[in-house]
Amino acid sequence: xxxxxxxxxxxxxxxxxxxxxxxxxxxxxxxxxxxxxxxxxxxxxxxxxxxxxxxxxxxxxxxxxxxxxxxxxxxxxxxxxxxxxxxxxxxxxxxxxxxxxxxxxxxxxxxxxxxxxxxxxxxxxxxxxxxxxxxxxxxxxxxxxxxxxxxxxxxxxxxxxxxxxxxxxxxxxxxxxxxxxxxxxxxxxxxxxxxxxxxxxxxxxxxxxxxxxxxxxxxxxxxxxxxxxxxxxxxxxxxxxxxxxxxxxxxxxxxxxxxxxxxxxxxxxxxxxxxxxxxxxxxxxxxxxxxxxxxxxxxxxxxxxxxxxxxxxxxxxxxxxxxxxxxxxxxxxxxxxxxxxxxxxxxxxxxxxxxxxxxxxxxxxxx
Amino acid sequence: xxxxxxxxxxxxxxxxxxxxxxxxxxxxxxxxxxxxxxxxxxxxxxxxxxxxxxxxxxxxxxxxxxxxxxxxxxxxxxxxxxxxxxxxxxxxxxxxxxxxxxxxxxxxxxxxxxxxxxxxxxxxxxxxxxxxxxxxxxxxxxxxxxxxxxxxxxxxxxxxxxxxxxxxxxxxxxxxxxxxxxxxxxxxxxxxxxxxxxxxxxxxxxxxxxxxxxxxxxxxxxxxxxxxxxxxxxxxxxxxxxxxxxxxxxxxxxxxxxxxxxxxxxxxxxxxxxxxxxxxxxxxxxxxxxxxxxxxxxxxxxxxxxxxxxxxxxxxxxx
Numbered sequence: 001x002x003x004x005x006x007x008x009x010x011x012x013x014x015x016x017x018x019x020x021x022x023x024x025x026x027x028x029x030x031x032x033x034x035x036x037x038x039x040x041x042x043x044x045x046x047x048x049x050x051x052x053x054x055x056x057x058x059x060x061x062x063x064x065x066x067x068x069x070x071x072x073x074x075x076x077x078x079x080x081x082x083x084x085x086x087x088x089x090x091x092x093x094x095x096x097x098x099x100x101x102x103x104x105x106x107x108x109x110x111x112x113x114x115x116x117x118x119x120x121x122x123x124x125x126x127x128x129x130x131x132x133x134x135x136x137x138x139x140x141x142x143x144x145x146x147x148x149x150x151x152x153x154x155x156x157x158x159x160x161x162x163x164x165x166x167x168x169x170x171x172x173x174x175x176x177x178x179x180x181x182x183x184x185x186x187x188x189x190x191x192x193x194x195x196x197x198x199x200x201x202x203x204x205x206x207x208x209x210x211x212x213x214x215x216x217x218x219x220x221x222x223x224x225x226x227x228x229x230x231x232x233x234x235x236x237x238x239x240x241x242x243x244x245x246x247x248x249x250x251x252x253x254x255x256x257x258x259x260x261x262x263x264x265x266x267x268x269x270x271x272x273x274x275x276x277x278x279x280x281x282x283x284x285x286x287x288x289x290x291x292x293x294x295x296x297x298x299x300x301x302x303x304x305x306x307x308x309x310x311x312x313x314x315x316x317x318x319x320x321x322x323x324x325x326x327x328x329x330x331x332x333x334x335x336x337x338x339x340x341x342x343x344x345x346x347x348x349x350x351x352x353x354x355x356x357x358x359x360x361x362x363x364x365x366x367x
Numbered sequence: 368x369x370x371x372x373x374x375x376x377x378x379x380x381x382x383x384x385x386x387x388x389x390x391x392x393x394x395x396x397x398x399x400x401x402x403x404x405x406x407x408x409x410x411x412x413x414x415x416x417x418x419x420x421x422x423x424x425x426x427x428x429x430x431x432x433x434x435x436x437x438x439x440x441x442x443x444x445x446x447x448x449x450x451x452x453x454x455x456x457x458x459x460x461x462x463x464x465x466x467x468x469x470x471x472x473x474x475x476x477x478x479x480x481x482x483x484x485x486x487x488x489x490x491x492x493x494x495x496x497x498x499x500x501x502x503x504x505x506x507x508x509x510x511x512x513x514x515x516x517x518x519x520x521x522x523x524x525x526x527x528x529x530x531x532x533x534x535x536x537x538x539x540x541x542x543x544x545x546x547x548x549x550x551x552x553x554x555x556x557x558x559x560x561x562x563x564x565x566x567x568x569x570x571x572x573x574x575x576x577x578x579x580x581x582x583x584x585x586x587x588x589x590x591x592x593x594x595x596x597x598x599x600x601x602x603x604x605x606x607x608x609x610x611x612x613x614x615x616x617x618x619x620x621x622x623x624x625x626x627x628x629x630x631x632x633x634x635x636x637x638x639x640x641x642x643x644x645x646x647x648x649x650x651x652x653x654x655x656x657x658x659x660x661x662x663x664x665x666x667x668x669x670x671x672x673x674x675x676x677x678x679x680x681x682x683x684x685x686x
Binding site: 037038040041068069070071072073074076078080081082083089090091120123125126129 | 603661681
């Protein structure tokens, strides 16, 4: 599974010609929050169990990285009072990504997206330091183009891997810098002097970059997967948001999103947030392992009593980022399936992409 | 109850871990290539680090008999503190060496800089491993069942043996000092928070980042409360990006060890062993760090049915 995107690139799916808005990848919520800080520190905060390096090897390609400041000018991830892994440092997240990218062969065609947002306690100097660190560490692997030169969500996938021809065709990393609509505009990120270089992208309408891109990411805020007599659950919530996106606003009280469409909307990605958060009386890992992740496949393959509760790849808009906690909690088991033994969310994401170029998605047969 | 052989095996494992993850990697940094690239450092640092390493080994060797005796000696505080001091000295020397290596990169070739950076990185890794070893050492020491019970105490009455754990949930080193409200609340002159959470010669006790200290607390059964005040000093180093100078933040709060008895209390979890739904009670804190930190407590029951109060100092942040 480290090369699942490469397989799609080289296979009948031929994703090289497709824009990202027509591709499904797996995303990791609070991706850096995998460190075991002890039972009481982990509780309500720890969302993953594997390092970034292992998440990459397991097939995750979108990472939700939330940085805060640490001792002596270091950068860490956080989730409330919980401290995740360090971002910098020899074993930190950036070097884990670097190790993965360096380990990929020149013939691979993977794309890794780091969405770095929810900066805590950041000054302009901190942004300068962090973006500099990202460039210094991952520079050789970043998309070799600025946002002014390429539309990250609309350009053909091959163009992302070459920066529109500016660089060699190889696996790449893209940085969404402050890719969150639920935090205030950051003056440094917005400022013309931000000078974010190759591989860095900002989202609209929060910011006004050239080649604006938009990311719909609105979690359910539910405690349960299914509906109760009174309340809708996460499944209904996320399907409604996917299908009726125009009923939701960019920010509370703000402008409404444009309608979604089968095949996606230009320059826009839709994140399907399959995370039961917050959990006031339980724990993200516990509910991911026991409730949400075991229920994920049924969203795609089983009509849970009524058709509207099932995602239809042929009739519904694209899910571009399938977003989970503890992504490896459930393993896909099907002896005849090429994804047998994969983390199930990765298997689902990969299978959703696997149809011949220009052809319709063939269904779940064989999955 | 573990035997002296059991303890000896665990001590051997600790000794092996110290050697393999800390001391040997530090010693292995000094290669001919590094000598060529950073002679000013390699002329001096190896001997200093070797001396600190030897001191740590000696302190650990001096601690071992306290535990290997039958029963294990109660008064190990100074021996533990000596290990802590030796760890701190080795950490300081290693950090000083990494700074010297960084400075030595100036005016060097690309290849020499890479050699120096590789050595510096390995020393960084050893520093992290040293902190982890120290945490493991303390967890071991706290797990040792001492010979004899609490040595007399104030107020008479039966003894309720409980446990107190202070957790440093931050990436900053801290020290703690504890005072008790009333001597009569405690059934032991030794197993009480102000004595147990104390370094050598009564100095504040160090709790490293993301570490915890678990100590026995013998409450007087007749006491209606057993309050103690924790004063934590959080050591914030110089910020290399923002230029903020090093500072110390203080976080002060009061806990009641007798809360462990309240089965219907707000901070009480349910069941023995690992609780499935711990309830955190936020504690009022004062001090210069009060606006940026939280202290929260929970109470649980250990597998051996001993009651434990756990207080965590963490950063105040949203999601």
